[in-house]
Amino acid sequence: MSAYLLFLGLLLGSFINLAADRLPRGESIVRPRSHCRACGRQLNTIDLLPVLGYALRGGRCATCRSRIGASSPIVEAIAGVCMAVPVIWLGPWPGAVAGLVLVACWGLAVTSLAARRYASERAAR
Numbered sequence: 001m002s003a004y005l006l007f008l009g010l011l012l013g014s015f016i017n018l019a020a021d022r023l024p025r026g027e028s029i030v031r032p033r034s035h036c037r038a039c040g041r042q043l044n045t046i047d048l049l050p051v052l053g054y055a056l057r058g059g060r061c062a063t064c065r066s067r068i069g070a071s072s073p074i075v076e077a078i079a080g081v082c083m084a085v086p087v088i089w090l091g092p093w094p095g096a097v098a099g100l101v102l103v104a105c106w107g108l109a110v111t112s113l114a115a116r117r118y119a120s121e122r123a124a125r
């Protein structure tokens with residue numbers, strides 16, 4: 001149960017990366033499917049594995065070898081920790097609820113930081 005919740009936290013972390021990447025650009029978080037920004041290749045299951053996918057690919061796109069920001073596995077790992085700590089501490093219930101709240105806060109923080117960075121990059125251009 002705890003392992004399952006940890007994995008859920010990691011998956012949510014992966015979703016946070018997606019939201020932080022797309023929302024500031026005004027893109028949909030549903031479509032298109034996750035793809036490499038550099039070459040457009042659609043990501044497969046291995047690429048999408050939280051943390052592990054990044055490690056297996058050596059932090060690069062498998063097709064064009066362009067670098068994937070080191071922030072992605074870090075964001076995923078922290079989301080996993082946000083979920084795991086309350087579950088271990090409080091038990092699956094109410095730990096899972098506390099974990100989801102923490103992950104949501106983490107997601108908001110990452111997304112708003114990404115939005116700010118994107119806005120300042122655009123202003124600099």
Ligand SMILES: [Zn+2]
Pocket residue numbers: 036037038039040041061062063064065066
């Ligand atoms: Zn690529």
